[in-house]
Amino acid sequence: MEQMDTYGQLAATYATDIGLKVVAAIIFWIVGRWLIGLAGRLLQQAMERQKVDPTLMRYVGSFLSVTLNIILVVAILGYFGVQTTTFAALVAGIGVAIGAAWGGLLGNLAAGIFVVVLRPFKVGDFISAAGVTGTVKEIGLFATAINTPDNVMTLVGNGKVFGDTIQNFTANPYRRVELKCQLAGSADHLTAMQLLREKLLAVPNVLAEPAPEVDILEFNLVGPVLAVRPFCHNDHYWQVYFDGNRVIRETLAAAGFPAPMPAQVVIMQQPGA
Template identity: 65%
Template sequence: MPQVNWSHWTDIAVSIGLNILAAIALWIIGRWLINLACRLVSDQLIRRNIDATLQRYVHSFLSVSLTVILIIGILGYFGMQTTTFAAVIAAGGIAIGMAWSGLLANFAAGIFLVVLRPFKVGDFICAGGVTGTVENIGLFATTFNTPDNVQTLVGNNKIFSDNIQNYSTNGYRRVDLCAQLANSADYALAQTLLREKIATIANVMTTPPPDIEILEFNERGPVLAVRPYCHTDHYWQVYFDSNRAIRDTLTAAGFPLPEQPVVVRQG
């Protein structure tokens, strides 16, 4: 029976163990240096008052790029030819690019979103079928916080290829409400009362003043358009307060309730 050379196998195990420990140390030190570099770059961007959208995008791009370089360096430490590895990455990138064209499209769209700036972090927008506040513009997706407090991620390409409504760009926006009146109601008096009442609601702008006009007529009577203006931050407060003001004002003035006409036919 051949004798096992335990000394030889011990040397191999020790060598492998030392390599593994060295790789772990390189990873820990490398990640610490990457975080340090990202933090230094972010500090410089903050000092120069660079927009928060660009800050987060640069941070993500720098972190991912340096991490890939670190992984290549660790593999090179184990004896792998980095040139071969780079060629494998390039070939894999082509294959992945063909299979994940949507992912690359999201990446390219993210660059255009940062450069063209249709919106920025903190804006309240409607894009890609989602309405909410922009929390982050990432490499591949944009993070929204919807009004019902749900974090939603939407691919950058879907946002860039769709209509984008930015509610935060202009200084104010209009609240659209309607008031249904009965056929027998004095619509002119209703306009006067609502115009006075809506103007007293908190955060309703005086310039432009609220619009209280006849929108249309239906079988129940005239329909008044009630349209106050306010800042985007106060939209829902003005919306709900105006709805309540319509009900309370018309009720207090004794306006009749609009009724649905019923036609009875005898066969």
């Protein structure tokens, strides 16, 4: 009976000790996370006072957060008696198995550093990279967040972004809007071209310099196809695109141009003729 009491006391002691450690670990985690958040906010405020570029601010903030969280986890493991040397040996032992995954992560990390240093784009730019087109919201440690025009947040690995063709539509002060206009074969194309050049200049946000380009692009069975190309800032691209199509339709209709219709020639031959 005394032996059972001794075992019970030992079990209660161990349970109490483990429970206290678990509670302490939870407290350490909560306090540590709060301190990490505080450090991140202080760093961000300091960089804002120094007018550091927003792209670099987010990147440094992400790097600091990941590093401090790893240190916090290692510290909690050490509190539970897990030696850091043992932890390092365990990681080294399974390194071969996860080497491919870590290689990809390290590749994304290195590509992210190159993106920040070489600056092919920055936060707020409208780009096309790795098959995704949209506005850059964040350049993270391993991935770039792009908000597409249909309002879908898309995360693309930095390695894929930097290893593919990057188009930055915000880098230049203006871009060309690609429109087409089908004319009937009997239409006066010279008059149509001059009318469209004049009317496009009245479309909001279309630049006067360079002037809108209107010329014959190709021919088909209906008639000539005009290339209609006004210029505008990237922020106004879709507004100019839709307004330009409307102007093409209304201008030609008001001027009395014939509707483009496919023409067919039918030859009828009488039997025995």
